[in-house]
Amino acid sequence: MNINIPVSAIMTKDIVTVSLDHSLKDIFTIFKENDFHHLPVLHKGKLEGIISKEDVLQFLESDYFETTGETYSGIQLRTNTAKEVMTAKPLVLEPEDYVSLAADIFVAKQFRALPIVDSGELVGIVTIYDILACICNHCFADSI
Numbered sequence: 001m002n003i004n005i006p007v008s009a010i011m012t013k014d015i016v017t018v019s020l021d022h023s024l025k026d027i028f029t030i031f032k033e034n035d036f037h038h039l040p041v042l043h044k045g046k047l048e049g050i051i052s053k054e055d056v057l058q059f060l061e062s063d064y065f066e067t068t069g070e071t072y073s074g075i076q077l078r079t080n081t082a083k084e085v086m087t088a089k090p091l092v093l094e095p096e097d098y099v100s101l102a103a104d105i106f107v108a109k110q111f112r113a114l115p116i117v118d119s120g121e122l123v124g125i126v127t128i129y130d131i132l133a134c135i136c137n138h139c140f141a142d143s144i
Helices: 024-033 053-066 070-079 099-109 128-143
Strands: 038-043 046-052 113-118 121-127
Touching: 024 038, 024 053, 038 121, 046 053, 046 113, 099 113, 099 128, 121 128
Parallel strands: none
Antiparallel strands: 038 046, 113 121
């Protein structure tokens, strides 16, 4: 497989995003209803952060065990927002950056997703699953 292809060739372009003030309840619902695990967080059209399904679950778990449980966690879902849980100012790539660079970052930083920006505008997201799919498609193409 040629991993020196641009991430734009494998990134997801149809991206669901949330705003800084989206409640964790809404974000949790988005994760439950979709087959992805990361949401870019935008403010006035600019990328401010990224939030993962794991971020939300860890936030809820920490509150659950420090309080009386489900009732409090339900309140947290309704009152806390993306801004309070997201990773602010995430590392980003540009569309022309190579898949090999994304893979190196995933290994070195143990990230699972990277937003792709072009001139400051969010244009995609690449995940470890995109890289795996790229590898698998190449392997299957070679065996046919």
